[in-house]
Amino acid sequence: MRTSKRYLPPAVGLLLLSSLIACSPAEEQREASVPAGPVPEGLEGFYSQRLDWGECEPFASDAMSRQAFAGEGLECARLSVPLSYDDPGGTTISVGVLRNRASDEDGRIGSLVMNPGGPGASGMAAAAQLSGSVDGTELGEKFDLVGFDPRGIGASEPSIECLTDAEMDADRADTSAMDGVDDVADAEADARQFANRCAERTEHGEQMLANLGSRDVVRDMDVLRSALGDEKLSYLGYSYGTRIGYTYAETFPRNVRAMILDGAVDPEQDMLDSLVAQGEGFGNTFDKFVEWCVAREDCALGTDAATAVQRYQDLVRPLVDQPATLADGRVLSFEDATTGTVAALYSQQIWPTLNQALGALANGDGSMMMALADMYYERGPDGTYSTTQEALVAVRCVDDPPVSDQGEIERAQADYYEAAEFLDPGLPPSSARDACAFWPVEHTSEPRLPDVEGVPPALVVSTTDDPATPYEAGVNLAKAMGGRLLTYEGAQHTAFLSVGNRCVDEAGTDYLVDGELPPEGTRCR
Numbered sequence: 001m002r003t004s005k006r007y008l009p010p011a012v013g014l015l016l017l018s019s020l021i022a023c024s025p026a027e028e029q030r031e032a033s034v035p036a037g038p039v040p041e042g043l044e045g046f047y048s049q050r051l052d053w054g055e056c057e058p059f060a061s062d063a064m065s066r067q068a069f070a071g072e073g074l075e076c077a078r079l080s081v082p083l084s085y086d087d088p089g090g091t092t093i094s095v096g097v098l099r100n101r102a103s104d105e106d107g108r109i110g111s112l113v114m115n116p117g118g119p120g121a122s123g124m125a126a127a128a129q130l131s132g133s134v135d136g137t138e139l140g141e142k143f144d145l146v147g148f149d150p151r152g153i154g155a156s157e158p159s160i161e162c163l164t165d166a167e168m169d170a171d172r173a174d175t176s177a178m179d180g181v182d183d184v185a186d187a188e189a190d191a192r193q194f195a196n197r198c199a200e201r202t203e204h205g206e207q208m209l210a211n212l213g214s215r216d217v218v219r220d221m222d223v224l225r226s227a228l229g230d231e232k233l234s235y236l237g238y239s240y241g242t243r244i245g246y247t248y249a250e251t252f253p254r255n256v257r258a259m260i261l262d263g264a265v266d267p268e269q270d271m272l273d274s275l276v277a278q279g280e281g282f283g284n285t286f287d288k289f290v291e292w293c294v295a296r297e298d299c300a301l302g303t304d305a306a307t308a309v310q311r312y313q314d315l316v317r318p319l320v321d322q323p324a325t326l327a328d329g330r331v332l333s334f335e336d337a338t339t340g341t342v343a344a345l346y347s348q349q350i351w352p353t354l355n356q357a358l359g360a361l362a363n364g365d366g367s368m369m370m371a372l373a374d375m376y377y378e379r380g381p382d383g384t385y386s387t388t389q390e391a392l393v394a395v396r397c398v399d400d401p402p403v404s405d406q407g408e409i410e411r412a413q414a415d416y417y418e419a420a421e422f423l424d425p426g427l428p429p430s431s432a433r434d435a436c437a438f439w440p441v442e443h444t445s446e447p448r449l450p451d452v453e454g455v456p457p458a459l460v461v462s463t464t465d466d467p468a469t470p471y472e473a474g475v476n477l478a479k480a481m482g483g484r485l486l487t488y489e490g491a492q493h494t495a496f497l498s499v500g501n502r503c504v505d506e507a508g509t510d511y512l513v514d515g516e517l518p519p520e521g522t523r524c525r
Helices: 025-031 063-068 125-133 140-142 164-171 181-201 205-210 214-227 241-251 271-295 307-316 334-345 348-362 367-377 388-399 408-419 472-482 502-514
Strands: 074-082 090-098 111-116 143-148 231-237 257-263 457-465 484-488
Touching: 025 231, 074 125, 074 214, 090 125, 090 181, 090 205, 090 214, 111 125, 111 205, 111 241, 111 408, 125 140, 125 143, 143 181, 143 214, 164 367, 181 214, 181 388, 205 388, 214 231, 214 241, 231 241, 241 257, 241 472, 257 502, 271 307, 271 348, 271 408, 307 334, 307 348, 334 348, 334 367, 334 388, 348 457, 457 472, 472 484, 484 502
Parallel strands: 111 143, 111 231, 231 257, 257 457, 457 484
Antiparallel strands: 074 090, 090 143
16 A cells, blocks of 8 residues: 655654643633634634643653653643534534643733644644743743644544554555556555545545645634634744745734744745755755765765765665565665655754664664654554654645646656655656545645735744755745745754754744844844
8 A cells, every 4th residue: 555655755744641620710811712803704602712721641642742742731622623614513623732831920922833844743742842942931931832733633633544553564665666667557546545545534534634734724723822812823833834824824814923934835836846846955965964974984874975875875775676674573665764864864963863874774784774764754662653644645635736747747756866866766757646646625725925915024934954945945935924034054954942043042032022023134053
């Protein structure tokens, strides 16, 4: 069961049980819902709802969230929203929400709602992990840090269901998609089956899939803003979360207080353009990794940067025909090896681990490389997966037009491997369409610049050597948003609160707290 993965290389891209805590009178006043503009007709009950905060353990849906939700002081709740905003009186679904409360109640400004991107990543887990970075800071004093799992994802109910855990393992181990152009029909049959299974296995079926994308997530986010008691939204979006941010700004321009958009998705790029641009990002960051590695005595790729790509391919290309059997009985495929590599390129902090994994692979041990791939796929030690990978496909398919021109697919894949040569399996590019070409519902948007007239200027953070969301995407988004570009000089994906850079973190905090944008042309190193 495959999803035409050769068409979509890795993209984009982290407990105690008790009864719910009742609100004190002071909490009741704080939690009172505050609609900022006219409430859409029929949604009055959703906008005026109160959140019942309690322990987070019941919200954990996988190994990653169980670990993340164990932190002290975290509270969780469910937000009720309509399955279809065209039918607010019909079926309702729920969105999982987590908060780390501001430490200065008197000086509290409001909530900082965040989303880590993906699409499909858990905002609850991300907020839980970031809580340690904001505790004791001005940001942690002034804002509740709030993360939510977008509809269909993680703790939100219902969640996307396409493959079982066993099917995910089998999908990763299957090498049939590497056989070349002769198997295009088989690859597309598997992609069609994947799409059908998503519709069959997800509660509410096609109706849920049709209302899964960014268009509906931002409507949920405005309901959340009101339920949190905030007149206007303060928002932090990473990677694909930047798309949620600028889509919200376009949909609810009167309701925006401040936005930090870090690691921008270019709103004008279609799927194939985005894919090729990401290939350029991965290729560039791999070159940076090589520069770092060859300066070390223990570099698994040798001491000559000119031969590093060939040495890397000598390690991973044999896995195309003969995956490596691991001690636990699993097999490391070419795609798992390259996915593990890409996962490590997201942060310079993981480069030493990647070097060790490549060295172990050279000695016949693929277990560390598999662990990196498992990190990307969010596979827990117990063999369970989060919903991220399935949701990534589902959201992309409903957000963007499908790509049906097989010639264009083949050309884009060739361009991708030219830009990211280290990922090239040495096989002819495939023209197989992915699951979006067979998705059972229509897409809801087209690539274009957002119309955000009247929205307060956003702070857009862009990293010079970001592997997943290239620097120029941030430059373009800052112009489109009428905002300010903050450049971080580094080689990793996103920067605010994630790399410990004082320059970036202070600029973002000053903007969120006081509304002060950094000077034009600010660069942080």
